[in-house]
Amino acid sequence: MSQEHETFMRNHLESCYPEEGCGFLIGRFETFKHVLKVIPVKNTKEESRERRYLIDPKEFMEVEKSTKSEKLDILGIYHSHPDHPASPSEFDRGHAWPWYSYVIVSVEKGVSKEVTSWVLKEDRTQFDREEITKDGS
Amino acid sequence: MAVKILIPTPLRHYTGQKDVIELHGSTVREVLDQLVSQHNDLKKHLIGEDGKLRNFVNVYVNEEDIRVLSKEATPVKDGDVLMIVPSIAGGILGTHDWIRI
Numbered sequence: 001m002s003q004e005h006e007t008f009m010r011n012h013l014e015s016c017y018p019e020e021g022c023g024f025l026i027g028r029f030e031t032f033k034h035v036l037k038v039i040p041v042k043n044t045k046e047e048s049r050e051r052r053y054l055i056d057p058k059e060f061m062e063v064e065k066s067t068k069s070e071k072l073d074i075l076g077i078y079h080s081h082p083d084h085p086a087s088p089s090e091f092d093r094g095h096a097w098p099w100y101s102y103v104i105v106s107v108e109k110g111v112s113k114e115v116t117s118w119v120l121k122e123d124r125t126q127f128d129r130e131e132i133t134k135d136g137s
Numbered sequence: 138m139a140v141k142i143l144i145p146t147p148l149r150h151y152t153g154q155k156d157v158i159e160l161h162g163s164t165v166r167e168v169l170d171q172l173v174s175q176h177n178d179l180k181k182h183l184i185g186e187d188g189k190l191r192n193f194v195n196v197y198v199n200e201e202d203i204r205v206l207s208k209e210a211t212p213v214k215d216g217d218v219l220m221i222v223p224s225i226a227g228g229i230l231g232t233h234d235w236i237r238i
Contacts, residue, residue, distance in 0.1 A: 020228050045226075052228035057195045057202075060222055064145065073146050077225050084229045092227035095193045098182060099147035102227070124181060 001025075001035040003133040010105060010112040012040040013080035017110045019049040022079040025103060026067050033075040033101055034135075052091075053079050061086060076101030076117070083107070086114040088127045096120040101130060140168050142219045148150070151179045165196055166209040168219060193224040 001050045013021040026037035041063070045054040055077070067074055077100060081087075084104040088096075096102060098120050118127035139159040144152050152158060160175075162168035169190070173180040185191045189209075196203045198221040203211045213219065 022225070045228075048143040048228075053226060055225040057222045057224055060225060061197075061200075064222075074229070079227060081229050089179050089227070089229055091229070095224070095226045097145075097193075097225075099150055100223075 001132060003113060005035055005047045006115065006134075008038050009040075009078050009103070010115075012038075013078075013105050013107055014110055014112050016043065016080060017107050018082050019098060020045075020051065020053040020080050022053040022055055022077060023039065023080055024063050026063075026072050026075050027075050029073060035075060036072060038078070040088040050082055060103060064100075074100070076103060078103035079103065080107045080112070082104045083109065086116040088118050092118075093120070093124070093127060096124075096127070098122065098124075102127070103132070139215060140213050140217050140219055140227060142168065142172060142221065145223055147223065148179060148182065148221065151176045151182075161224055163212060163214075164209065165198065165203055165211045165213060168169065168213060169196070169209070195222040195224050196220070197222060 012023060020043055022038040022043050023038060025035045025038060026039060027033060027035040041055055041059050043049050043053045044056045045052045081104055086104040088102060088104060102118045105115050115128040117132050119130055120127055139161050142158045143161060144156050144158060149156060160168050160171045173183060183191060183194050192201055198211055198213060199218055
C-alpha cells in the first residue's frame, strides 16, 4: 500500500469519527496483495454506527463489476474502531470472509493511530495478522 | 443449459479460481447444495451449523435478492444467473470480547 493510499484511508476514517467508517481496497494479487485504489463507501448500518459497519450488497456488486472491468480485484475491506484498539472483534470474525484482508484502523478522539491487517484462518476460528508494507520499501 | 453461479473473489480459492460455475437444480438451495457438494471446503463459509445459509451471505437470482423472493426455495431455471454476494459487516462489540489471536 502506498503512503498516499494510507493517508487517504486515515483521512476518510477520521472524517467518520465518532462513527465507524469503511471502504474497499482494490488492486492486484500476485504473490502478495498490491493495493492500487482505495474506495470509501457509506456505512449503511442504521443504528450503532459508532460500533458497527455494514456495506450495502448493491454497492458491493457495483464495485465488484467496476473492478472486474479494470481487471482488478477487491483485495479487502478497511474499517475503523473508534476509541478502540485496531484488533478484530468477535463480531468482525463472525462476519469475515476468507482471503480478504481486513484492515482495521484505531481512531482515538478523532485521530487515526494504529493500522493493522488481518486474514481469516481457514477454519474460521481466528484471524492471522498480515504485514502491511509500504510501496517502495 | 444450466444455472450459472458467479463466485466472488474470496471463494474462488475453493473453486480452482473459477469465477463462473454451471450447475443444475430447480431451487436456489438445490443449486447451492450441489455447489458445496462439488467444492466441500466452501460449505463452512456459506452454510451455518444450523444448515441454513449464513446471514452474511447474500444470494441474488438475476440481480434480485432471494430474501424478497422465496429465499432458499426460490425457483431457478436454465439460463438464470445466481450471484453470491458477500455481506460486509463488522465492528466493535465491547472491550471485553476481543478474540484471541
